[in-house]
Amino acid sequence: MKIIVDAFGGDHAPLEIIKGCADAVRELDLDIVLTGKEDVIRRVARENNLSLSRMEIVHAPEVITMDDPPGEIVKGKQDCSMAVGLRLLAEGKGDGFLSGGNSGALVVGSSLIVKRIPGVKRVSFGAIVPKAKGFFMLMDSGANLDCRPEMLQQFGMMGSIYMEKVMRISRPRVGLANVGTEEHKGGELQQQAFHLLKESGLNFVGNVEGRDIPADAADVVVADGFTGNILLKTYEGVAISIMRQVKEMLMQSAKSKLAAALLKSDLYKLKARMDYNEYGGAPVMGVSRPVFKTHGSAKAKTVKNALRLTKEYVATNVIDMISKSIRPVSQGNTADSP
Amino acid sequence: MKIIVDAFGGDHAPLEIIKGCADAVRELDLDIVLTGKEDVIRRVARENNLSLSRMEIVHAPEVITMDDPPGEIVKGKQDCSMAVGLRLLAEGKGDGFLSGGNSGALVVGSSLIVKRIPGVKRVSFGAIVPKAKGFFMLMDSGANLDCRPEMLQQFGMMGSIYMEKVMRISRPRVGLANVGTEEHKGGELQQQAFHLLKESGLNFVGNVEGRDIPADAADVVVADGFTGNILLKTYEGVAISIMRQVKEMLMQSAKSKLAAALLKSDLYKLKARMDYNEYGGAPVMGVSRPVFKTHGSAKAKTVKNALRLTKEYVATNVIDMISKSIRPVSQGNTADSP
Numbered sequence: 001m002k003i004i005v006d007a008f009g010g011d012h013a014p015l016e017i018i019k020g021c022a023d024a025v026r027e028l029d030l031d032i033v034l035t036g037k038e039d040v041i042r043r044v045a046r047e048n049n050l051s052l053s054r055m056e057i058v059h060a061p062e063v064i065t066m067d068d069p070p071g072e073i074v075k076g077k078q079d080c081s082m083a084v085g086l087r088l089l090a091e092g093k094g095d096g097f098l099s100g101g102n103s104g105a106l107v108v109g110s111s112l113i114v115k116r117i118p119g120v121k122r123v124s125f126g127a128i129v130p131k132a133k134g135f136f137m138l139m140d141s142g143a144n145l146d147c148r149p150e151m152l153q154q155f156g157m158m159g160s161i162y163m164e165k166v167m168r169i170s171r172p173r174v175g176l177a178n179v180g181t182e183e184h185k186g187g188e189l190q191q192q193a194f195h196l197l198k199e200s201g202l203n204f205v206g207n208v209e210g211r212d213i214p215a216d217a218a219d220v221v222v223a224d225g226f227t228g229n230i231l232l233k234t235y236e237g238v239a240i241s242i243m244r245q246v247k248e249m250l251m252q253s254a255k256s257k258l259a260a261a262l263l264k265s266d267l268y269k270l271k272a273r274m275d276y277n278e279y280g281g282a283p284v285m286g287v288s289r290p291v292f293k294t295h296g297s298a299k300a301k302t303v304k305n306a307l308r309l310t311k312e313y314v315a316t317n318v319i320d321m322i323s324k325s326i327r328p329v330s331q332g333n334t335a336d337s338p
Numbered sequence: 339m340k341i342i343v344d345a346f347g348g349d350h351a352p353l354e355i356i357k358g359c360a361d362a363v364r365e366l367d368l369d370i371v372l373t374g375k376e377d378v379i380r381r382v383a384r385e386n387n388l389s390l391s392r393m394e395i396v397h398a399p400e401v402i403t404m405d406d407p408p409g410e411i412v413k414g415k416q417d418c419s420m421a422v423g424l425r426l427l428a429e430g431k432g433d434g435f436l437s438g439g440n441s442g443a444l445v446v447g448s449s450l451i452v453k454r455i456p457g458v459k460r461v462s463f464g465a466i467v468p469k470a471k472g473f474f475m476l477m478d479s480g481a482n483l484d485c486r487p488e489m490l491q492q493f494g495m496m497g498s499i500y501m502e503k504v505m506r507i508s509r510p511r512v513g514l515a516n517v518g519t520e521e522h523k524g525g526e527l528q529q530q531a532f533h534l535l536k537e538s539g540l541n542f543v544g545n546v547e548g549r550d551i552p553a554d555a556a557d558v559v560v561a562d563g564f565t566g567n568i569l570l571k572t573y574e575g576v577a578i579s580i581m582r583q584v585k586e587m588l589m590q591s592a593k594s595k596l597a598a599a600l601l602k603s604d605l606y607k608l609k610a611r612m613d614y615n616e617y618g619g620a621p622v623m624g625v626s627r628p629v630f631k632t633h634g635s636a637k638a639k640t641v642k643n644a645l646r647l648t649k650e651y652v653a654t655n656v657i658d659m660i661s662k663s664i665r666p667v668s669q670g671n672t673a674d675s676p
Contacts, residue, residue, distance in 0.1 A: 132579055142517060145525050179480060179567040187483050187564060210572030214579035226525060227568055229517040234548030234569050238576040241470055241552035242612060246584060249604045256604060259597035266587045266594060274580060 001029075003310055004094035005303075007036035008063045008081040009101025010296050015044050017100070018052075020303025025054045028308055033094050035060045036081040060084035063101075066296065070104030074112050082106065086113040089289050096290035096314040098306055100281075100298045107143045110287040117319060119326035120286035121151050124225065125293060126159055127232055127282040128167075128309070130273055131216050137163055138221045141282060142229035149192035152176070152222050153200055158285045158322050159220035160202050165316040166283075166309075167219075175208030175218030177227055182207070189224060197222065210234075239274045280306035283313050286322070290314045339367075341648055342432035343641075345374035346401045346419040347439025348634050353382050355438070356390075358641025363392045366646055371432050373398045374419040398422035401439075404634065408442030412450050420444065424451040427627050434628035434652040436644055438619075438636045445481045448625040455657060457664035458624035459489050462563065463631060464497055465570055465620040466505075466647070468611055469551065475501055475558045479620060480567035487530035490514070490560050494535050494542070496623045496660050497558035503654040504621075504647075505557075513546030513556030515565055520545070527562060535560065548572075577612040618644035621651050624660070628652045 005021055007014040014036055021032045031054050034041055038059040045052050060081040064073055073083050082101050086109045089097040097114075099106055103125070110116075111123050124140035139155035140147070156174045163172040176194055178186045183194055185207055197204045208217040210231060223231060246267070250260035260267070280302055281294035290313045294306035343359055345352040352374055359370045369392050372379055376397040383390050398419040402411055411421050420439050424447045427435040435452075437444055441463070448454075449461050462478035477493035478485070494512045501510040514532055516524045521532055523545055535542045546555040548569060561569060584605070588598035598605070618640055619632035628651045632644035 132583065145517065177568060179483065179564060179571075209575070210568055210570070211575040211578075213572065214575045226517060227565065230515060230548055230565055230569055231572050232548070233517075234551065234572045235576050237547070237549040237552045238573050239580060240549075242577060242580045245470065245608055245612075249601070249608055252604070255600050259600040262593050262597040262600075263587070266590070270583055270587055274583075 001096075001311060001314060002031040002033060002094045003307060003314070004033040004035060004085045004088050004097045005307070006081045006085045006097070006099035006101055007034040007041055008060070009099040010294065010298050012297070012299055013100065014041055015048060016299045017303055018045055018050050019048070019300035020298070020307065021055060022050050022052075023300060023304045024307040027304065028311055030054070030307060030311060032056070033058055033085075033088060035085040035088070036063070037061065058084060058088060064105050066102055068102060068105065070102065070108045073102075073105040073109040083109055083113065086110065086291075089291070090114045096292065096310045098292045098294060098303075098310050100294040100296055100303070100306075103142065103293060106284060106291070106293055110284050110291050114291065115288050116286050117288050117323045117326065120158075120322070121154055122147070123284055123286045124155055124158070125282040126162060126285045127228075128279055129232065129235060130279070131214050133216055134169075135167065135279075136213065136219050136221055137167075138223065138228050138232055139285065140223065140225040140228050141232045142225045143284075144225040146226075147189065147224035149189060149196050152189070152193035152224065153196040154286070154326065156197050156202055156204070156220060156222045157200065157325055159222065161321045161325065162283060162285065162313075162318055163219045165318045165321065166312050169219050171203045172219035173205045173217075174202045174220045174222060175205050175213075177213075177221050177223040177231060178207035178209065180207065181209060193222070243271050243274060280309045283309070288319065288323075290319065339434075339649060339652055340369040340371060340432045341645060341652070342371040342373065342423045342426050342435045343645070344419045344423045344435070344437035344439055345372040345379055346398070347437040348632065348636050350635070350637055351438065352379055353386060354637045355641055356383055356388050357386070357638035358636070358645065359393060360388050360390075361638060361642045362645040363389075365642065366649055368392070368645060368649060370394070371396055371423075371426060373423040373426070374401070375399065396422060396426060402443050404440055406440060406443065408440065408446045411440075411443040411447040421447055421451065424448065424629075427629070428452045434630065434648045436630045436632060436641075436648050438632040438634055438641070438644075441480065441631060444622060444629070444631055448622050448629045452629065453626050454624050455626050455661045455664065458496075458660070459492055460485070461622055461624045462493055462496070463620040464500060464623045465566075466617055467570065467573060468617070469554050471554055472507075473505065473617075474551065474556060475505075476566050476570055477558060477560055477623065478563040478566050479561075479570045480563045481622075482563040484564075485527065485562035487527060487534050490527070490531035490562065491534040491538055492624070492664065494540050494558060494560045495538065495663055497560065498540050499659045499663065500621060500623065500651075500656050501557045503656045503659065504650050507557050509541045510557035511543045511555075512540045512558045512560060513543050513551075515551075515559050515561040515569060516545035516547065518545060519547060531560070581609050581612060618647045621647070626657065628657065
């Protein structure tokens with residue numbers, strides 16, 4: 001399997017990206033295509049003693065930054081490492097694409113260069129988030145701030161297929177993020193999406209509240225991208241804050257330091273479990289070929305984990321299944337522009 | 339000081355409410371007016387050996403339940419314990435009002451029976467939430483799902499006055515909950531509210547993300563009630579879930595149990611700090627007299643804490659200051675219906 005990787009996407013690119021790819025080649029049996037400035041990639045690899053074995057480099061002279069407007073990927077920065085990678089994917093020169101760069105640009109580029117699955121209304125981020133046991137997918141976690149009810153229904157459907165095929169959860173429970181569990185809760189968007197999800201044939205468990213999501217209310221949590229992003233970042237922020245407070249508590253006295261020594265490996269495991277950054281990122285759902293977004297802050301370990309998830313995304317028939325599931329819904333509809 | 343208390347609001351009413359009031363009379367030097375079914379209150383107090391000293395009872399034959407539509411408080415259930423309490427407050431028969439009952443009904447009743455401060459567009463909940471150090475106020479945390487930018491500006495102003503006067507934070511930092519820190523982030527509501535808050539003369543620190551709020555990004559976090567409620571409940575849910583996981587970790591081996599014994603009091607303190615339910619609840623902001631909402635799940639300790647916060651709300655001139663601050667903004671505007 002050959003994965004195309006944006007070597008210049010993310011805060012620690014290209015070094016940590018190349019490192020993560022080198023680890024993935026060894027541990028995950030992957031071939032890699034790196035896109036980006038070839039001379040820089042070769043120099044960084046050499047200076048850090050990183051092997052480029054099983055890695056091909058496709059030169060891309062530009063980089064799309066976090067400050068660039070997303071649309072630049074198809075305008076002024078058509079030759080950035082992300083755009084070049086997406087074109088290679090569209091042309092079938094790799095089986096999947098991974099980037100830690102500008103999220104907005106990745107959504108626009110996925111829609112316009114790789115194209116959506118016919119019938120899919122919006123490309124969206126399906127963040128994989130740890131809960132008390134296992135994980136849930138948060139769809140959309142930030143790609144589409146403004147959504148219509150039909151989009152939320154599609155998010156539920158796509159998330160359900162992903163969780164079933166890639167995460168091997170049978171009949172994933174789909175919940176709608178809302179401010180109460182009763183059917184009439186929320187605004188018009190939530191009320192209409194509730195109705196559509198209920199009729200969808202999915203294993204819809206109704207509205208779910210932030211209070212219950214970490215405890216395992218659903219396997220797929222559906223939200224518009226604004227709500228989803230607020231939920232995701234609050235989730236992350238509180239987890240980090242509490243783990244930091246636990247750590248401070250463990251450092252404050254001789255007695256607590258002794259306790260800390262006893263707990264060391266358990267604490268490490270708990271922290272790793274709650275740090276969803278370690279898990280790699282989010283599949284970009286609704287695209288006609290597998291695209292995966294890793295965190296802008298990703299270091300080598302996260303990049304490697306993201307490559308493992310990209311590999312699993314490629315290896316399953318998620319996109320085919322979405323394509324088949326969406327046809328009856330979109331009969332007679334035309335897809336929206338991104 | 340005399341606080342009116344809805345003896346029939348909340349899951350554990352009236353027993354836990356009366357208990358909390360009895361504790362508050364002793365510890366906080368308060369006089370209480372209980373509203374609700376007089377015979378039941380007297381019987382429950384007698385059966386549980388609770389003193390009703392310094393407590394007056396005003397009979398209310400009905401109870402508004404969690405399932406009643408909020409508007410019932412001024413229609414079919416005008417004689418419920420909440421409505422009777424709000425009328426007493428409006429008539430000046432007490433200095434403040436506390437209820438743990440139906441939130442929607444409390445918003446409608448506060449608006450229509452006690453009335454808003456002239457110029458205030460919406461009555462809102464200002465939940466007091468613990469962060470790494472101290473607390474922040476989340477305005478609105480769920481009273482108004484649909485908001486206009488001017489309302490968000492008022493939430494910032496009211497929250498800022500409350501945090502300054504009641505929580506004694508000088509020049510509270512006001513942040514707007516958003517999906518990124520840059521000025522252009524979010525939808526139209528956030529973009530326009532950003533502009534209004536920037537011009538407001540408040541100590542506006544710009545957009546704040548869920549990732550940074552627990553770490554102390556702002557003293558007042560402004561949001562529409564839908565976003566605020568999602569944020570609040572996720573905050574609570576993740577905190578509870580992680581503390582539960584820490585507890586499970588401490589119970590899993592002989593070694594970890596030893597560590598748990600060493601950490602006992604520290605862990606208890608941390609848990610209490612993160613459990614915002616213990617803090618009492620949220621002031622209902624924008625009402626012309628002090629109304630305080632405690633949690634539906636409140637037991638005696640929380641009720642007592644809520645009474646302490648209600649006392650502080652009454653003792654400060656928050657409402658006067660809001661009234662003075664709002665006039666220049668609302669010149670020529672008429673207030674909306676609730």
